[in-house]
Amino acid sequence: MKPTYVKGLRWWIIGLVMLGVVLNYLDRSALGVAMPTLSKELNISTKEYSYIVAAFQGAYMVMQPLAGHLLDILGSRLGYAVFAVVWSIACILHGLATGWLSMGIYRVLLGLSESAVIPASMKVVAEWFPDKEKSVATGWFNSGTSIGAMIAPPMVVWCILTFSWQVAFVITGGLGLIWVGVWLFAYKDTKAHPRLDPAELEYITSGQASDRNKADKTKTPWRALLSNRNLWALMTSRFLVAPAWATFTFWIPIYLSTVRGMSLKEIALFAWMPFLAADLGSIVGGYLCPFFMNKCKVSLITSRKLVVLIGSLLMFGPACIGLAADKYTAVVLFCIGGFAHQALSGALITLASDVFPKSDVATASGWTGSAAWLGQALFSLVIGAAVGKIGYDPLFVCLAFFDVLASIILWKMIPSTQSANSVLAHQAN
Incomplete structure (x- = not known):
């Protein structure tokens, strides 16, 4: 019997990945929405909340390189499923918290497990998409980060008002376990998937840079990877831009x-609106890269840099929140920031798949993600310590300057026509 192929299967796969990212960010965003209630019922102060946030971010930061390494060993299918099961259970356990310390412990477990979501998603993109479509695919799955944060406010508030804050964590975590079942049923690697048309497989593999395909079976040692100039450029850039998204995700409701x-x-x-704008930023940013390549005749790497530059300049919108006359204007400026950050973030994340072989994509993404979460954790601690003295406004201004500095570093350190593979090969010889 002739097999039944699914037309455009790679887009169905990225849709499934996006759903996993949505549930991941729903889980992590639930706490921020519930905090006005938890601060009263569990007597958690703003400073203690900053410790809880930093505990999650610190665990996420430490685990991401290891998570990426494990994903490169386990593969996308099994690795994604294992981490998703753990983060879903960790979210459910939040309902057992009795104070800021126990909540912090559960957030550590959540951070350790959720750290795999971006490296795993980027590994799927590297395997399932030709180079010219990677930014679009990344834009779609990255929109899941803001969709999850967007649906968290109405869903969590509804659960609290209808049931209790404990039930809110049980429901959001339980949805992840359902997704794991769907993932294991539907996902296979490109060469093993019975529904993948051979013509689509040829389109995918022929559209991927030959140097990355040749290096696919050989993992680069960590020492060589960490001596790569391009990796450090990405790590530094993500370290600088990440605090903006952490601030939006964890601090907007507060x-x-x-x-x-x-x-x-x-x-x-209203708290979901900046994340709707962030969805648009993810998708528009993904399509801007091929637009710049086709219309401006720039290289693949330059197209990513241009998106980062545009996004960083738009971040001056939320920098002006202190000048907003009312709360609705403040929400609009947050929307500009959400759009800007997710547009530039998608381009930054995609660069790992542009300049590293498929066998190293998750590991490289893990290291850059670890740098990002270090930046988030440090800035969250700064917010917790400084907001009572200087307020939020100077901190929002800092976010814009961080993003501009990240863009400058990216333009200076990563050559627009040279891949990281050639650097790695040179270092190996």
């Missing part, structure tokens, strides 16, 4: 509540 005086219901009505 800011709108304490500074702008929004009620829990108003937070449910």
